[in-house]
Amino acid sequence: xxxxxxxxxxxHSRGFVPHFDKPDAIQAVxxxxxxxxxxxxxxxxxxxxxxxxxxxxxxxIELRQRISKYEDAGHGECWLKRPEIxxxxxxxxxHFDDERYRLxxxxxxxxxxxxxxxxxxxxxxxxxxxxxxxxxAKAANKLLNRTGTFWFREYHDRFIRDEKHFANVVEYxxxxxxxxxLARSPEKWPYSGTPGTAGILPASEGFPTSSGDFDEAxxxxxxxxxxxxxxxxxxxxxxxxxxxxxxxxxxxQVNTGxxxxxxxxxxxxxxxxxxxxxxxxxxxxRILAWLETTDIHTVDLTGGAPEMIPDFRYFIEKLRALxxxxxxxxxxxxxxxxxxxYEDMAEFLAGHRIAIVASMPCYEPANVNAQRxxxxxDASIRGMQILNQLGYGRLPSLQLDLxxxxxxxxxxxxxxxxxxxxxxxxxxxFDIDFNRLFAITNMPIAxxxxxxxxxxxxxxxxxxxxxSFNPAAVDGLMCRxxxxxxxxxxxxxxxxxxQLGMQWRNGRPLFLWDIDPSGLExxxxxxxxxxxxxxxxxxxxxxxxxV
Ligand code: SF4
Ligand code: SF4
Numbered sequence: 196x197x198x199x200x201x202x203x204x205x206x207h208s209r210g211f212v213p214h215f216d217k218p219d220a221i222q223a224v225x226x227x228x229x230x231x232x233x234x235x236x237x238x239x240x241x242x243x244x245x246x247x248x249x250x251x252x253x254x255x256i257e258l259r260q261r262i263s264k265y266e267d268a269g270h271g272e273c274w275l276k277r278p279e280i281x282x283x284x285x286x287x288x289x290h291f292d293d294e295r296y297r298l299x300x301x302x303x304x305x306x307x308x309x310x311x312x313x314x315x316x317x318x319x320x321x322x323x324x325x326x327x328x329x330x331x332a333k334a335a336n337k338l339l340n341r342t343g344t345f346w347f348r349e350y351h352d353r354f355i356r357d358e359k360h361f362a363n364v365v366e367y368x369x370x371x372x373x374x375x376x377l378a379r380s381p382e383k384w385p386y387s388g389t390p391g392t393a394g395i396l397p398a399s400e401g402f403p404t405s406s407g408d409f410d411e412a413x414x415x416x417x418x419x420x421x422x423x424x425x426x427x428x429x430x431x432x433x434x435x436x437x438x439x440x441x442x443x444x445x446x447x448q449v450n451t452g453x454x455x456x457x458x459x460x461x462x463x464x465x466x467x468x469x470x471x472x473x474x475x476x477x478x479x480x481r482i483l484a485w486l487e488t489t490d491i492h493t494v495d496l497t498g499g500a501p502e503m504i505p506d507f508r509y510f511i512e513k514l515r516a517l518x519x520x521x522x523x524x525x526x527x528x529x530x531x532x533x534x535x536x537y538e539d540m541a542e543f544l545a546g547h548r549i550a551i552v553a554s555m556p557c558y559e560p561a562n563v564n565a566q567r568x569x570x571x572x573d574a575s576i577r578g579m580q581i582l583n584q585l586g587y588g589r590l591p592s593l594q595l596d597l598x599x600x601x602x603x604x605x606x607x608x609x610x611x612x613x614x615x616x617x618x619x620x621x622x623x624x625f626d627i628d629f630n631r632l633f634a635i636t637n638m639p640i641a642x643x644x645x646x647x648x649x650x651x652x653x654x655x656x657x658x659x660x661x662x663s664f665n666p667a668a669v670d671g672l673m674c675r676x677x678x679x680x681x682x683x684x685x686x687x688x689x690x691x692x693x694q695l696g697m698q699w700r701n702g703r704p705l706f707l708w709d710i711d712p713s714g715l716e717x718x719x720x721x722x723x724x725x726x727x728x729x730x731x732x733x734x735x736x737x738x739x740x741x742v
């Protein structure tokens with residue numbers, strides 16, 4: 196689909212190349228130093244190619260290729276060659292990751308920068324790029340003891356059309372230093388990567404905390420407590436003489452995408468009704484084909500709301516037909532079962548013996564509605580009553596487990612005591628039965644991290660998680676035996692790493708079909724400070740507490 200033609204209202208131009216600005220879109224952005232490609236040279240190429248605003252794609256592609264080639268030849272002062280300036284820019288890209296955008300890949304070349312981001316609603320691409328450029332220009336000029344223009348005023352952006360386009364762009368970004376003769380392999384270049392793979396840690400002081408602060412010059416960007424940069428958590432494991440490596444894979448957790456009928460405050464996926472990222476049938480077919488070659492016994496479907504995926508029923512039917520898959524889990528938000536159009540979903544799930552793990556953060560209406568939205572408590576109760584009528588929570592073959600998570604910046608209380616309270620309250624007031632309660636710690640990422648930050652609680656919460664580190668929880672962490680994949684088939688150690696973009700790599704990003712299921716044991720697990728969320732207190736996993 197060419198969005199230039201189907202959505203002309205979303206395209207606009209700043210006089211050089213057309214831009215596409217759309218919330219939740221994945222965008223590849225390139226911006227460069229002001230002296231990297233002379234303006235009159237670009238004007239000459241434009242004339243030669245006959246390219247005008249909004250005109251044919253071929254001329255635009257050729258124009259971009261000429262610019263890229265010229266950039267890679269390393270013209271101009273190339274200030275980004277200097278480690279302190281590259282650190283500065285890398286820190287700026289990382290700083291608002293997960294808040295204004297999701298950083299998917301980046302590469303800082305000597306005279307230009309490539310970034311791949313998923314935009315967040317309320318943060319237009321132009322504002323994001325302006326914030327990066329404005330802050331780094333002032334800080335870099337200060338470090339260089341110079342004044343004047345630093346960045347070229349324009350930037351290029353490309354809207355990512357599909358999975359193939361995405362893979363090509365990531366490949367291009369990672370390989371740019373190799374292509375330009377600056378590194379032998381992408382891993383050798385210190386200023387590129389995907390979150391969690393940054394080669395160089397940014398310095399630690401003086402980074403602005405809002406776009407307004409970008410007007411203040413000075414300071415080196417920092418990423419205080421950046422949960423993706425390996426450091427404290429790895430050192431804590433080391434200190435306790437512990438290692439964290441994979442065992443044989445028992446569970447395949449498939450994140451079907453970000454589409455959801457709710458927008459909960461604690462959501463680590465940033466899911467919502469407007470999200471477009473969902474798993475497609477071709478990806479499902481590749482997962483099914485891969486699963487056939489394994490003896491994985493459990494498939495755990497999460498989201499978003501998996502039931503909203505157009506091919507959800509197709510996927511369930513095909514999974515059920517795989518003889519080695521004994522358990523299929525649907526992580527259900529309950530309210531979807533009473534949404535118009537989904538009235539027969541509970542029956543479908545029961546008919547296929549799907550185990551349900553349902554979010555229910557409290558048995559008190561006010562707490563549930565505060566965390567998940569007005570009316571969610573009543574809809575959840577109705578959803579559970581429908582499931583009970585079908586035998587869920589009552590027949591041995593129809594498992595119904597509930598998930599509790601705190602509605603504030605604290606750790607879950609004792610899971611067993613809480614389960615007793617839940618069972619008593621839900622039975623007494625609503626005649627509801629369920630099997631187990633899983634108490635899960637809120638992870639300091641995505642929407643919950645923003646909530647913590649906006650309420651001035653992020654640092655205290657991180658300190659609480661760190662101070663509650665429990666070495667006994669490490670042995671049972673879910674990343675040892677669960678493989679997590681995203682809606683495009685990307686592979687991660689867990690759903691949290693997935694939301695932080697910590698995709699497995701082997702010189703290039705890896706997808707499920709690149710993985711040999713028999714060769715995963717003892718593989719290293721990608722860690723960050725968010726892992727403290729899994730080891731705090733009694734530990735936390737998708738199956739509740741760990742110890
Ligand atoms: S927490 Fe679950 S139900 Fe709530 S928005 Fe996120 S995916 Fe949807
Ligand atoms: S967040 Fe938890 S499950 Fe994921 S890698 Fe870290 S410790 Fe393992």
